[in-house]
Amino acid sequence: SQTIHQWxxxxxxxxxxxxxxxxxxxxxSNPNLYWYRQAAGRGLQLLFYSVGIGQISSEVPQNLSASxxxxxxxxxxxxxxxxxDSGFYLCAWSQPTSGGETQYFGPGTRLLVL
Amino acid sequence: DAKTTQPNSMESNEEEPVHLPxxxxxxxxxxxxxxxxxxxxxxxxxxxxxxxxxxxxxxASLAIAEDRKSSTLILHRATxxxxxxYYCILDTGNQFYFGxxxxxxxxx
Numbered sequence: 417s418q419t420i421h422q423w424x425x426x427x428x429x430x431x432x433x434x435x436x437x438x439x440x441x442x443x444x445s446n447p448n449l450y451w452y453r454q455a456a457g458r459g460l461q462l463l464f465y466s467v468g469i470g471q472i473s474s475e476v477p478q479n480l481s482a483s484x485x486x487x488x489x490x491x492x493x494x495x496x497x498x499x500x501d502s503g504f505y506l507c508a509w510s511q512p513t514s515g516g517e518t519q520y521f522g523p524g525t526r527l528l529v530l
Numbered sequence: 531d532a533k534t535t536q537p538n539s540m541e542s543n544e545e546e547p548v549h550l551p552x553x554x555x556x557x558x559x560x561x562x563x564x565x566x567x568x569x570x571x572x573x574x575x576x577x578x579x580x581x582x583x584x585x586x587x588x589x590a591s592l593a594i595a596e597d598r599k600s601s602t603l604i605l606h607r608a609t610x611x612x613x614x615x616y617y618c619i620l621d622t623g624n625q626f627y628f629g630x631x632x633x634x635x636x637x638x
Contacts, residue, residue, distance in 0.1 A: 450626075459617060459628035460574070475625065506573050515623060516562040516581060521573030 418443035422507050422522040429529050435480075435494040437525050439507030442488065447509040449490040450519065451482055454504040466490060467512070502529045533557075534618045534629035541635045542608045550603040550632050552618030557598050562621040565592065565603045567614040568631070574617060577603065608636045 419442045429435060441447055448467050452460040462475045464482035472482050479498050483491045490507055504526050508519040535553045542548040554563065562581050566574035578585055578592045580601075585592040591604040605612055615631040 459630045460626075461628070462625050465625070504571075508573070515560065516564075516579055516621060518564075518576050518579065519626060520576070524571070524573050526571070 418509075418520065420507060420509055420520060420522040422505075422525050424525060425523065426526045427528070429497050429527065431499055431529055432496050435492070435497050435501070435527070437492040437505055437507075437527075439490040439492075439522055440488055441490075441509045444488070444509065444511060446487060446512070448512055448517070449484060450508040450510075451490065451492050452506040452508065454506060454524075456503075460506060464492070497529045499529050502527055532629050533620045533627040536616075536618050536629050536632045538630070539633040539635065541637060542605075543637050544610060545607050548605040548608045548612070548634065550605075550616050550618075550634065551600065552602070552629070553600045554618070554620055555599045557620060558622070560623060562623075563592070563594060563598075563601050564619040564621050564626065565590070566617045566619060567612075568617065569614050577616070579621070608634075610636050610638060612636055 421440050450465045451463045453463055454460045464474055466472050466484045469484050480494050504524050506524045507522040510517040510519045564579040565577040567577055568574040578587055578590050580592045593602045613636045615633050617628050617631045620627040
């Protein structure tokens with residue numbers, strides 16, 4: 417069966433520090449991968465998605481970047497965190513289909529920037 | 531502008547059916563409608579999805595209006611474990627567009 421892992425679960429970082437969040441998927445190959453951010457009490461906002469190694473699409477201009485160094489690994493990074501980067505970060509995967517694909521979400525990373 | 535609109539909150543008594551509405555008036559012909567639910571501090575969980583026809587699975591039913599501008603998630607018998615935030619989502623093929631969700635409270 418497929419599983420998705422995210423770490424760390426929680427993170428407190430000072431403003432201006434770098435960030436690296438990791439997501440890995442097991443039990444599938446060539447998945448589509450996604451990074452979302454959820455502000456408190458809000459819906460999810462898509463930040464990045466990837467259809468293959470080294471292929472990253474950004475949906476929202478921001479202080480963050482993403483990379484996919486391996487087929488089932490997706491990394492969210494920042495060189496200098498802002499207060500507004502605080503939130504709940506969720507990674508998701510899906511199996512490419514012709515439409516209506518289901519996305520499976522990881523447990524999330526709660527980031528607090530102080 | 532949000533692509534889906536939902537009531538902020540709803541209540542239901544345990545063991546009774548729940549109808550969660552969603553408006554998506556700007557939906558295009560190839561957009562799928564998904565429903566996910568989320569418990570506090572967890573990732574969203576898939577509930578159901580559909581394109582044009584009504585759909586049933588072991589968790590819920592999805593009723594889609596004939597003009598596809600609205601849909602309703604139906605939980606046939608609410609349990610305490612169904613208390614969560616329910617998101618109605620438009621899937622354009624490139625992206626999931628989440629609304630702000632409906633927080634469902636189930637009263638014992």
